Amino acid sequence: MSLKVYNSLTRQKEEFKPQKGNEVTMYVCGPTVYDLSHIGHARSAVAFDVIYRYLKYRGYDVKYTRNYTDIDDKIINRANKDAVPWNEISERYITAFDEDMAALGVELPTFRPKATATIKEMLNVIQTLINKGFAYVLDGDVYYSVRKFKDYGKLSGKNIEELEAGARVEVDERKEDPLDFALWKASKPGEPWWESPWGKGRPGWHIECSAMSQKFLGETIDIHGGGKDLIFPHHENEIAQSEGATGRPFVRYWIHNGFVNIEKEKMSKSLGNILTIRDALGDYSAEVIRLFLLSSHYRSPIDYSEESLRDAETALDRFYKTVERIESNWPDIKNAPLDKNRGSLQLFIDAMDDDFNTAYTIGRIFDEVNNANRLMDDAIKSGVDRKLKEVLPVIMAIFREMGKILGVFNKTTEEYFQEKKMYLNIPPEEIDKIIATRTEARKNKDFKKADEIRKSLEEKGILLEDTAKGTIWRVKIK
């Protein structure tokens, strides 16, 4: 089986073959750092994180670049509003973004360049475009002449005539064509600037990605990713810039992730329903959020709602309860190695090979959860655990391997349940004391008192389970 990837450029699934043997070059558009990142950024980051992890798992040597757009109108506006230097804003939110990514368990890309550290390369690309006749200078600005690029619109499926017809009121009458976009903007007083052959100025938004991907990954890259909304105009313009300048294909596989809605509404500043990654992490653990995000296909729109997140948390609890049950009853099984000959992972690999079908693999993981519980029930009932000892190590190995790829199901049970208990405002010792009182009552057959205690703990978010080995407690899901 081979890896198949949906390519936004051709609008179909294609067999994935890197241009250079085993090496994969991948570029994903990172954040514009002018504010805290939201759950939509998290989705994109997690989707490409899994793609990155899976490509590595498949044995590819992946060079992955994700940039920071650290110079932009929005950053300048924010700096003016807060009355601080522009780079204080960008630095602040780069740090915040990095923290959020770490909290979500997103692996670090190979390269994480800042736009402002790549100005020299941008100037080179712009100069080349001018020399080749794709761009023109106007009072210190440089514009890309969209009509000069034959293939313009090939990614977004737009054609120039229609864009022209639908063009909004043009504010800049100096441009040769309303569709032309800025490669370089002359700086206004008080704005940050860099020296250039056309005077002091700063880069346009699109040029940085062309320059950075070429600098770190080469003229033609294997994968370029980002949110669906970036297809037009951002990625379309990147193609025009890069292919105009190099004369070579820019990207071989375009991958775009779908949007996150909040309670069925589009997330937007005007609706005031932006959900930051921090706020989400205040309500749910990183693994719950990842499980939620990966339970749908990366290209579909998803709806972030309290109900979906609670469902994900319940499911994740189910997973860890099962692992805990295995570990406490058959401790020697825990670290048994995966026998590669069993082919038990093939199902998962096939699914991931099919355009990274994480939802399917999660379904199969829960099949194995059921399977494991059934085996344990049978073994306890019959007193024979031969089959269990054969199968459970394989299941545990599957959990480990898939956990590494998905970044979910990846904690020890101690970590997982401990983390949940930290959200309670009652000290565990106190809970243990209350439980001891209840155990005493049960021993004396004072079930009325025992039930009262159980009920009062439940009201505080604590669930009791009376097992053969004694009473244990868990944190109730809101």
Add this chain to the structure above:
RNA sequence: GGCGGCGUACCCAAGUGGCUAAGGGAGCAGUCUGCAAAACUGCGAUGCAGCGGUUCAAAUCCGCUCGCCGCCUCCA
């Protein structure tokens, strides 16, 4: 208006030509339990928005209709 997508059980969601339409959540019944919880077992779409068509065979392909959404402006 142009381009793209979606509509699968009570909710979320996988499945894009052929074995009983995954999985999670919720629900009901049973096993277990002092009672619960957990776990297991069983029940739950004869059906995949609707209507036609192609095919030996369709949720899956084609056409039309209805409904929803995204992009076309900064946006993951």
